[in-house]
Amino acid sequence: MRRLTPYLLALPSWMWLAIFLVVPMVAMASVSLQTGNAIDGFAMTFSFSNYSDALGRYSTQLVRSLIYGGLATVAMLVIGYPVAYFIAFKGGARKSMYLFLLLLPFFVSFVLRTISWNFLLSDNGILFGTLKGWGLLPDDFHVLATPFAVIAGLTYNFLPFMILPIYVALERVDPRVVEAAQDLYATRAAAFRRVVLPLSLPGVFAGVLMTFVPATADPINAAVLGGRSTTMIGNIIQTEYLTNLDYPTASALSFTLMAVLLVGIFIYARALGTENVLEAAAR
Amino acid sequence: MRGIRAGDRLLHIYTWLIIVWLSSPIAVMILFGFNDKKSKSNTTWQGFTLRWYSELFDISDLTTALWNSLVIALLSTIITVVIGTMLGLALGRHRFRGQGATNFLVFAAISTPELVMGASLLSLFVSGNVPRDGNTIIIAHVLFSLSFVVVTVRARVVTLDPSLEEAARDLGATAWGTFRQVTLPAIMPGVLAGGMLAFALSIDDYVVTSFVNGSTVTFPLWIVGAVKTGIPPQVNVMGTLIFCIGVLIAIGNAVAARRRS
Numbered sequence: 001m002r003r004l005t006p007y008l009l010a011l012p013s014w015m016w017l018a019i020f021l022v023v024p025m026v027a028m029a030s031v032s033l034q035t036g037n038a039i040d041g042f043a044m045t046f047s048f049s050n051y052s053d054a055l056g057r058y059s060t061q062l063v064r065s066l067i068y069g070g071l072a073t074v075a076m077l078v079i080g081y082p083v084a085y086f087i088a089f090k091g092g093a094r095k096s097m098y099l100f101l102l103l104l105p106f107f108v109s110f111v112l113r114t115i116s117w118n119f120l121l122s123d124n125g126i127l128f129g130t131l132k133g134w135g136l137l138p139d140d141f142h143v144l145a146t147p148f149a150v151i152a153g154l155t156y157n158f159l160p161f162m163i164l165p166i167y168v169a170l171e172r173v174d175p176r177v178v179e180a181a182q183d184l185y186a187t188r189a190a191a192f193r194r195v196v197l198p199l200s201l202p203g204v205f206a207g208v209l210m211t212f213v214p215a216t217a218d219p220i221n222a223a224v225l226g227g228r229s230t231t232m233i234g235n236i237i238q239t240e241y242l243t244n245l246d247y248p249t250a251s252a253l254s255f256t257l258m259a260v261l262l263v264g265i266f267i268y269a270r271a272l273g274t275e276n277v278l279e280a281a282a283r
Numbered sequence: 284m285r286g287i288r289a290g291d292r293l294l295h296i297y298t299w300l301i302i303v304w305l306s307s308p309i310a311v312m313i314l315f316g317f318n319d320k321k322s323k324s325n326t327t328w329q330g331f332t333l334r335w336y337s338e339l340f341d342i343s344d345l346t347t348a349l350w351n352s353l354v355i356a357l358l359s360t361i362i363t364v365v366i367g368t369m370l371g372l373a374l375g376r377h378r379f380r381g382q383g384a385t386n387f388l389v390f391a392a393i394s395t396p397e398l399v400m401g402a403s404l405l406s407l408f409v410s411g412n413v414p415r416d417g418n419t420i421i422i423a424h425v426l427f428s429l430s431f432v433v434v435t436v437r438a439r440v441v442t443l444d445p446s447l448e449e450a451a452r453d454l455g456a457t458a459w460g461t462f463r464q465v466t467l468p469a470i471m472p473g474v475l476a477g478g479m480l481a482f483a484l485s486i487d488d489y490v491v492t493s494f495v496n497g498s499t500v501t502f503p504l505w506i507v508g509a510v511k512t513g514i515p516p517q518v519n520v521m522g523t524l525i526f527c528i529g530v531l532i533a534i535g536n537a538v539a540a541r542r543r544s
Contacts, residue, residue: 006373006376010369010385016366021426023407024406024407025403027406027410031406101306102302106487109486111503111507112519116312120311159301159305160305214396220490223507247406251406258396
């Protein structure tokens with residue numbers, strides 16, 4: 001009986017993950033190779049034309065999503081690293097207060113936050129409207145529906161997911177190691193570059209992983225803050241699935257997106273010298 | 284020394300600026316819940332009113348959506364916590380065949396983009412002619428929060444000294460008794476943290492839900508649907524109230540944790 005215990009404990013989760021994660025992936029793979037339409041039904045034809053067709057039509061949006069997601073991730077890294085550094089090394093007794101304040105936005109729905117952000121950026125809204133009223137901005141100034149608005153929204157929404165893993169990594173760095181470097185005549189900048197930065201790289205890796213994938217695939221920011229020229233792949237997949245009912249094209253696009261993201265993560269892991277992607281990310 | 288201090292002060296100010304930036308949409312949300320708007324649009328400030336607080340439940344399908352969200356979050360959290368804690372215990376305490384594969388599966392569930400998860404679930408339901416409703420939403424929500432509960436519980440189990448459980452058994456406790464009296468209280472902080480995470484993920488989800496909802500509407504779905512016609516102030520009021528309740532619970536939790544230690 002005792003030897004069976006772990007299997008019995010794991011069984012319900014195994015079944016849930018197998019039926020609702022593994023089987024759907026197989027279902028999606030099979031749908032992506034079918035042809036037909038929602039009214040007459042779909043038939044398996046093993047035609048890879050869905051992939052070439054979908055890519056032919058939507059490569060612009062796919063590339064745009066990767067660029068927006070990538071730029072937002074870089075922005076998050078640049079903006080977030082100093083914050084994580086400050087809290088980890090200078091936060092003192094107030095560390096948990098800072099972390100709490102960083103997590104405050106998460107008590108408000110993601111969608112609602114993005115809409116409030118739209119309020120802030122809207123042409124005659126509380127921020128730009130006031131500035132225009134004071135004559136500080138030209139009347140035709142606008143941010144909404146530009147790539148900047150979408151990238152800024154992504155950066156805003158996912159920033160805490162970048163700061164927290166970096167903070168966790170920096171928090172583990174023993175300050176005495178830094179002191180030792182300085183005792184050995186390293187300048188402050190050199191101590192940071194040669195000691196602190198390398199030790200924080202696992203956090204940077206986790207942060208990028210936690211932000212790049214969801215930011216690239218996010219359909220909300222583009223829908224709420226963007227315009228016709230900033231449509232991202234997430235919006236296309238949603239429309240193909242839910243409005244056009246073109247399941248084969250939508251499945252092919254979903255798989256392509258996932259494959260591109262996985263390849264991207266793999267290249268990034270290699271560039272960073274992380275031997276085992278899964279191991280580093282699971283930590 | 285002087286340069287260092289100035290640098291630190293700069294970093295301090297910078298951190299506060301980022302915090303203000305991150306919180307600014309919350310301030311906007313709270314503010315516009317008091318906006319005495321005359322026209323359909325709620326994007327300019329037109330005066331203070333408490334009207335929307337008294338007319339909070341006047342939009343019946345919005346109230347239904349919020350209610351749906353709460354029920355779905357509660358049910359999916361219960362399922363997730365029960366089966367996720369079981370797997371967390373198995374992974375943290377036992378060695379068994381398939382452990383590596385299980386860890387991989389747990390990681391795969393976390394790293395699959397929500398969009399792909401929703402799309403693949405819809406593929407399954409379409410292929411199997413499964414009608415989409417509240418049940419399919421709960422299935423999906425358990426799926427994407429399960430791994431987070433497993434990881435938090437496993438982390439807690441790993442730090443737990445196994446000799447405590449052995450001692451309980453030596454003193455004649457049954458397997459169930461040991462679990463209820465020793466193991467469960469010890470891992471409770473992990474279980475609670477996982478449960479809160481699952482609840483928060485569920486009540487906030489838009490992407491996965493949008494694929495599997497059928498005609499059932501949740502709070503985030505209703506808001507996105509209303510973006511084009513204009514968000515009514517009641518949404519801001521509900522957001523404000525949920526925000527306040529969440530913050531109060533979090534602060535209460537922190538105070539209780541401090542008192543315990």
